[in-house]
Amino acid sequence: MFDWHSWLGLAVAVAIALVAALAVAVVTKLIVLAATKRREWPRALTTKARHPYRLLLVVIAVWVAISLTIPGMAWVNHLFLILLIAVGAWFVGAIVGFAIELGMGRYRIDVPDNRVARRIQTQLAIVRRLAYAVIVIVAAGSILLTFPGVQAVGASVLASAGIVSIVAGLAAQSTLANVFAGVQLAFSDAIRVDDVVIAEGEWGRIEEITLTYVVVHIWDDRRMVLPSTYFTSTPFENWTRSSSELLGSIEIDLDWRVSPAAMRVELEKILARTTIWDGRASVLQVTDATAGFVRVRILVTAVDAPTLFDLRCFVREEMVEWLQAQDPGAIPRTRVQMVEELPRKKGVVAEKTHTDQVGLFTGSPEAEERATQLTSAIPVIDDASAARDRELRLR
Structure with missing residues (x-):
């Protein structure tokens, strides 16, 4: 009779358990595919959970063996x-x-007018992270509770749960604040994945929202990582809060000889040649005319911020080329007026100009005469000259 309690019996039992686990995995896959033959998600489910499911069957089968x-x-x-x-x-x-990715797949963000889709994508991403965190914590706690020593420690910890919670709350105050801020951002609809924001003076898109931080993809491919509390306590700009459509301006300083009417006609031609203008608005106005220049402002609209930036650059380039080729007189110039000084006639003394201020030495001919007397040269007489003058007076 075969001895199952020997090492050989153990090896045979383990081999049988592995074959049984493989058979159960194959049968389960066939049943799932047959029950949902006309749908795509069962195949994705079997691909996603294939490895953990098979490993779970192997662990159970080998344990039983x-x-x-x-x-x-x-x-x-x-x-x-x-x-x-x-x-x-x-x-x-x-x-x-x-399951969460299946729900996220129903809301695409690579299409126009995707505000609702981006909001749901953000919320589901936060829920997924919370679910993963809860699963890991529960699994780790369950593993620790399998040790008898940990069970005794757990009983004593539960007895002083109040003190432990206070200490933990004080120690993890900033972390918990970021966690709560992350949940608030996900469900308050303040920011969403793929939103265009201005944060810390940088223009970028919200690339990732986690429980503790937010990743902003800046326009030059840098990543700025900000704590979640930044977006709940610091003012920032959200360019796609309610809609991704934006209005932008192009300002050009030109000469006074420019023709705004001709520029309006050319603007219509420029916008007709491009597909990135959404057709909502196109305005050309002279907003200022001082300091020797005329400031022309052009307003155009686009479906989102990156498209608007490209449209503004395109309109500016086309308008500069048109001005150079068709209206060179409109190119800004700096004018300098040269004034020739009149020649003076001989014997003619220019009249002195007096200020309106009247004083002791200014404001009248008498006052200026007094000033001349006081500021004229004073003769210096030596001692010998003074003695001769006295002798002459005595004679």
């Missing part, structure tokens, strides 16, 4: 229990992730 052939090995049972919890958490996470 070892328990039947070599009973009484407590450490083996404990090891397989831990493996079962870990693989089971992986399998549950794969199912939850597939």
